[in-house]
Amino acid sequence: MSELPSIAFAGIGLMGLRMCRRLLAAGYPLTVWNRSPEKCTPLIDAGARQASTPAELCSHADIVLLCLADTAVVREVVFGTGGIVEGARAGQLLVDHSSLEPSATRTMAADLEARSGMRWVDAPVSGGTAGAEAGSLAIMAGGHSDDVERIRPVLAHLGQRLTHMGGVGTGQVTKACNQMIVACNALVIAEVMALAERAGVDASLIAPALAGGFADSRPLQILAPQMAMSEFEPVKWHVRTLLKDLDTAVQLSREEGSSTPMTGLAAQLMRLHGSNGNLESDPSTLVNMFREQ
DSSP states (O other), rough: OOOOOOOOEEEHHHHHHHHHHHHHTTTOOEEEOOSSSSGGGGHHHTTOOOOOOHHTTSSSEEEEEOSSSSOOOHHHHHTTOGGGTTTOOOOEEEEEOOOOHHHHHHHHHHHHHHHOEEEEEEEEEHHHHHHHHHOOOEEEEEEEEEHHHHHHHHHHTTHHHHHEEEETTHHHHHHHHHHHHHHHHHHHHHHHHHHHHHHTGGGGHHHHHHHHHHTTOOHHHHHHHHHHHOOOSSOSSOOHHHHHHHHHHHHHHHHHOOHHHHHHHHHHHHHHHHIIITTTSOOGGGGGSSSSO
């Protein structure tokens, strides 16, 4: 018998697949579920068990991790027919790595605990597919301190850093702040690359030229070379994801009465780009918005 806690994971997408592979490599007993069951096949081949419903995940796990598209999907997986709430029990933990609305997270967490005794930790991540692959994600967690400490050894296999931000919902607030910085950065990098090209500069030299300076950042070093070479595939993350998170940030700013004009503009520019057929595209395609058509 393994002395490690048993883990379940719902949401085998770009991030979830890589996170699950790391958990399997670390020796955790793993049960997986995905709306499209075939996406679980590589993990089943590697030794994971497949559940037929989200509720079934709770039969085989001490800790249930989620990495899903948005608030509506999480609500359906947790509270819908065959959802986690039907199998949940006191002593189990739900750890949500999705990026959701903070207020909805707090409401769902309270509802889940009242109905089943299962507690909730919101633990969104930053670092993209490369971070998920390398186990170097930054993880920002909201929840009871005892619950966050309980999952710390597990999440150490997924991230380089887990920071407890406060009560349930604070992880999602922190993720919204993260995405505000990332998205605004991505948009200004796209502007820079298009301007450099138009002004006769070899845009492929921008990222190395600025490396180590005050304008340097991981987004610059990742996005600028892709933009310079128009290398938009394979898709590492999606425009729709950034747009969803920017909308969350704008909604949060309204709820809190906080002014976020840069983020509001970023959301509208991201929406414009997405409406031109780019919702499923990599954000490196943002450069095309500013290039001469």
